[in-house]
Amino acid sequence: MPIPERVGMIPRALLRENAYRSIRDAIVDGTLAPGERLNDGELAQWLGVSRTPVREALARLEEAGLVQTKPGRYTMVTPLDVQAARAAQSVTAAMHELAVREAVPNFSAAEIEAMRDANRRFAAALQAGDVDAAIASDDEFHGVAVTAAANSAIRSVLEQFTPMLRRLERLRFSSLSGRDSVALHERIIDLCEARDVERAALAARENWLSLDPLFDVEAPDR
Template sequence: MPVPKGRGLVSRSLLRENAYRAIRDAIVDGTLAPGERLNDGDLSEWLGVSRTPVREALARLDQNGLVQTKPGRYTIVSPLDVRAVRDAQSVTAALHELAVREAMPNLSEVELDAMREANARFAVALRRTDVDAALAADDDFHDVAVTACANVALRTVLEQFTPLLRRLERLRFSSLSGRGSVAQHDRIIALCEAGDTEGAVSATRANWQTLLPLLDATPSDEPLADPGSALPPNS
């Protein structure tokens, strides 16, 4: 039997995806700081992979705005750009509204319970000032509708732009508790349970728009500094 021509492609794809997610997460959580130079060799050693998946991951991160590359010169972690984050917020908010609208016919008690459980974890994490757990629970809450709507294109775009918002939440808003989000999430759940599509979409919009006043307070041409870890804003 001939050896299949596609042999090895899956493992390479997984290596590339794992490298991308590891570097992306390190940028989002501040392990790799804005302006920091990224060396292929150092990243390869850290991740335990060859330079090829690292370079492919960096090319993807460049497209997503998380790194900046000058071929043959350097690759750095992108400085936080208010204009880029504003654009990402606009797209992300609209897609989460669409996710809720398309998910409504598919929401059963199972999905509603998953939303309640995620929001409960979110509230506990906020009380404990556990940033990682709060962000994970917030992601899990919103992901219920994203999964239920079964729109692959929507998820793909969200995966591109959400890291820009999560990075901002960590690096800029250290004074924001985010506790208002718990009540906003509860309202979204109640409206979904009641079958009120327009109400749930409106509540989702309000939830994501709480980031706007914070963006408005910062000039678009002013880079955002790194004051350390922060609790998430009302998203």
């Protein structure tokens, strides 16, 4: 039978987004190490796409500070940079504070329970030493307020700056110090449930600023 012309074709926008997320995640989880040279042809082969979405993804990753490019010379994974990470931390903390401020007045019981459930899974992942699951659960925990805030600007800014911090958080969550986040999460949940907007927002900000000790660990490597 005749096959419709577009059946099985993946829209270019989806290819671009998939390439971006795949390369971003490989940088965040360390598969593509800091300082590693990137070849768009090799990346395209790995992802099973053409070079065009890969090049577009790399340009976007450069804007996010995860990739560095010298035209005609090289493209590489950005080395861990304490100054850049601190800048990303400040912006990320402010965005999560704003998300909580906008979300808490309208939080439902179901959203509070979703945060508790995400934090339980987060604690279990830390106990098991499963860093990937810990980060996924942490994303879900914070994502409740971001989604409830329904502010596209907040989501856009976090999409750009959070991955840089996630590279550092992988180290944090693999250590005992990462377990402090469980208690911080519980505090945020209790304040959200009490509709204490001001203190809940500040606690959300404190949660992201608690990464400070990790910057001191990474500084000597620069």
